[in-house]
Amino acid sequence: MALFGKGKGGGLMNVIRCDEEDYMVWKWRPLGQDVNSTSRENSIRYGSSLRVKDGEVAVFVYKSKDGPLQDFIEGPFDQTIKTANFPVLASIVGMAFGGESPFQAEIYFINLAGNNQLRFAVPFFDVFDPRLPDHGIPMAVRGTITFNITDYKNFIKLNRLINFDHERFRGQIKDALSKYVKGVVMNIPQELGMPVVQMERQILTINERVEAYLKPRIENDFGVNLKGFDIAALDIDKDSPYYEELRELTAGNTAKTINAQTDLGIRNMQDTQRINLANMEESLRIQREEMQRAQRLQTESNFMGAHSLDQQTEVLKTGAQSLGQMGAMNMSGDGNSMNPAGMMTGMMMGGAVGQQMAGMMQNMGQQMQGAMNTPPPMPSVQYLVSINGAQSGPFNLQELKMMAQSGQITRQTYVWKQGMANWDFAGNVAELASIFAPPAPGTPPPPPMP
Structure with a gap:
């Protein structure tokens, strides 16, 4: 805004400023004058604000003689x-009028605001x-460019x-923007490898690619800093004759893909259940x-003594029979005579065998009695655990207690053992109650008031 007079000495400019809101470069000029006017009303006096x-x-x-x-x-x-404030004036304007001489100048205001936004389509x-x-399929693109001027001399x-x-x-x-947008989107x-009707799902990828092409061109060729694209x-032209055909084709393929994924998921779940x-x-x-196997080994251990006794008895019986035959032998060569020495030897050997058999039977009886008095081992309880x-598992009670x-x-851990209908929380199984520490009691009551 400016106030000025029309004296021969040039306009008296009170205030020189820019009140425009939407501009990049704006040339100041007196009110009513053409933008390229060089009339004396454009002259400026010292002391103007x-x-x-x-x-x-x-x-x-x-303007000077040197340009x-x-x-x-x-x-x-x-x-x-x-x-x-303006040192260059000293080399242009003489001081003959005491610093009151008017001078001619063009004044431009350049907008350095941080955010200039420009909508495009x-x-x-x-x-x-x-x-x-x-x-x-016809498609249009709409958006906004955010920029500012940082290097105003450039x-x-x-x-x-x-x-x-x-x-x-x-x-x-316009042309550069249109070229890069079309080149990327097409x-x-x-x-x-995606349908045209689903391209908005990739709007971020498209945005990044266009900006990568556009930013250096805007900054190098047009002198502004591109802050955002x-x-x-x-926008797809839904009145296009091919739009409905393409949409139905895409929807059909999408339904097939969903069905195939559902079938695959069901098969995977069934396979997992079958494997488990x-x-x-x-x-x-x-x-x-x-x-x-453990029970069989225990049974074999219990009856191992009886089997050993049978074997030893057979050996002693065989030895007794041999001694008896020796006692019956005729040492003189006369078939009608007896062999006293042989008989005595047989009797001595028979007594020894008898004593040995008696000892063996006594030991065997004690072993059998001990085996009969020893109770069979308790069956080991085994649980499967879901972790x-x-x-995981199976684990016995001692292992579960340590866990x-x-x-x-x-x-709240699920467990299962043979005989249970379904998996259940460990806390609900009476047999496992002893492996968990009892919950801590609540806060003790306050002491009684004195």
Whole structure:
């Protein structure tokens, strides 16, 4: 905003500032004057006030015999125009009028605000589904670009000091933006092998790829810093003659995929149950065989003594028969005479054998009596345990007690043994109650008041 007079000495400018809201570069000029006016109403006197807000820079362009000169004043700035603030003025304006001589200058304000947003829309273009390569489906892309100007001197070199608004910038980047968006979006169905009607599921991937192409081009060729590129929507033309055909094809394949995944899941669950059951049956079979083997070994140990006695008895009987035959032998050669020495030897050997057999029978009786008095071993109780969803065991009571003490199992751990109808919590099995420590009692009552 500016107030000025029309004296011959040039306009008296009270305030030079920019009140525009949506701009990138804005040229200051007196009210009612054309943007390229060079009339004396554009002349500026010393003492005029210049206001530059935070987030913008003012550029003074002076005419001199050596060509245009520039001063850059970054905001915040609110001072009067003096040679102390604008050193370049001393080489342009003479001091013949005591510092009151007007001077000609063009003043531009450049917007350095952190976030300039520009909405964009790429109109419908054909995208081809891999399953229908000859049927293009029209698609449009909408979104927002967020940018700012950081290197304003480079921006001036690339774009010149002219009025520059968002629409002008949109026109500059329109072709580059359209090219990169189309190039990425059209290739996504083929590269990712996905239906066109499901492309919005990959909107983040599409966004990243377009931004990777667009950012260096925007920054190097147009002089702005691209802070963000955001695709808001991928719009399919649902009035296209191929849209319904493609949607039905995709829905049919999706249903088939879901059904196939469901069938596979059911088969996997059935296989898992079958394997678990087979493992359980095998564990129980091994357990039964081990128990039967232990009982058989115990029985064989009990009757080993009887078997040994039978064997020794047979040996002694054979020895007695041999001695008897020796006693009957005729030592004189006369068949009618007896052999006294042989008879005495047989009687002595028979007594010894008898004593030995008696001792053996006595020992055997004691062993048999001890075996009969020894109770058979108690059958070992074996439980299967479910730990973290996996079956473990079998474990006997002593092993389960150690597991409970170490915290591997609790009252809420599932257990099962042969004879139980189903798996149940260990705390619900009476036989296992003793392996768990009783719960701690509650807080003791407070002491009685004195």
